[in-house]
Amino acid sequence: MNPFQVPALMIGLTLGAYLLGQHLFLRYRKSWLNPVLVAIILIATVIRLGSGVVEDYLKSTQILVFMLSPTVVCLALILYEQAAALQRRAFAIVAAVSCGGLTNVLAGVYLSRWLGLPEPFVQAMSTKAVTTPIALELSKSLGGEASLTVAFVLMSGIMGAVWGLPFLRAVGIKDPMETGLAIGTVSHGIGTARAQQENDLMAAAAALAMALNGLFTAFYLPYLYFWL
Incomplete structure (x- = not known):
């Protein structure tokens, strides 16, 4: 099974990476610890180390993109x-x-x-x-x-x-x-x-x-x- 094609795992990875970035920013208050930037780096690292495909990740997290509008x-x-x-x-x-x-x-x-x-x-x-x-x-x-x-x-x-x-x-x-x-x-x-x-x-x-x-x-x- 390809974990990057499992929406629950990828949504969890995305939210977890962002929350970690938010925690780091609130603790240290450094501009370069922007939660979005931290999340991107962490997710890209996981995809790279896991030999994943970005397209699979994007398909699995489409619901998050949809939720941007009401947000x-x-x-x-x-x-x-x-x-x-x-x-x-x-x-x-x-x-x-x-x-x-x-x-x-x-x-x-x-x-x-x-x-x-x-x-x-x-x-x-x-x-x-x-x-x-x-x-x-x-x-x-x-x-x-x-x-x-x-x-x-x-x-x-x-x-x-x-x-x-x-x-x-x-x-x-x-x-x-x-x-x-x-x-x-x-x-x-x-x-x-x-x-x-x-x-x-x-x-x-x-x-x-x-x-x-x-x-x-x-x-x-x-x-x-x-x-x-």
Whole structure:
């Protein structure tokens, strides 16, 4: 029997790896001990040592991917609780997220082309700052590859979650709302989960930025990309 084809085992492995990462982060409070990053390393190690196939693991954990959507909806509660603070700066929030998202797209596309990367990499880099479901649909409309898209989205999220807060604090940005907006715009769900470990206002700002950036990018990227 191939253990990587047994959903119960793989779901248990995934949840166990994440909970271990969460425990390590809460104990040591180090940004590089991000639970998602720890879980990825542990799961990849198990698959490698067990001579497993990634496709088998993905099929066995499809239910976890399905549960991402209702989990994201739960962020609406945080937004509701912080609605008054967010409404007071509504115009600034929309301006910041739209500019940040557009800058991310332009930087990703032009950096990829400057490095001489193949077009599938360029397409994946253009969608790396939006949450996975939206990124996959955008990548499909651009003719991109799903595997590359997921890889770059995941990389963007982890980098923002691990280094986002230390970098922002190093350059003097300490306001919870400003920090949350920056992390949510660039690092979508993974960054928002990291912001939630700090305080509710930062988490609400990150969740709102993630939603707005996904909405804005889905609207303009299919048209903008072919002009770049």
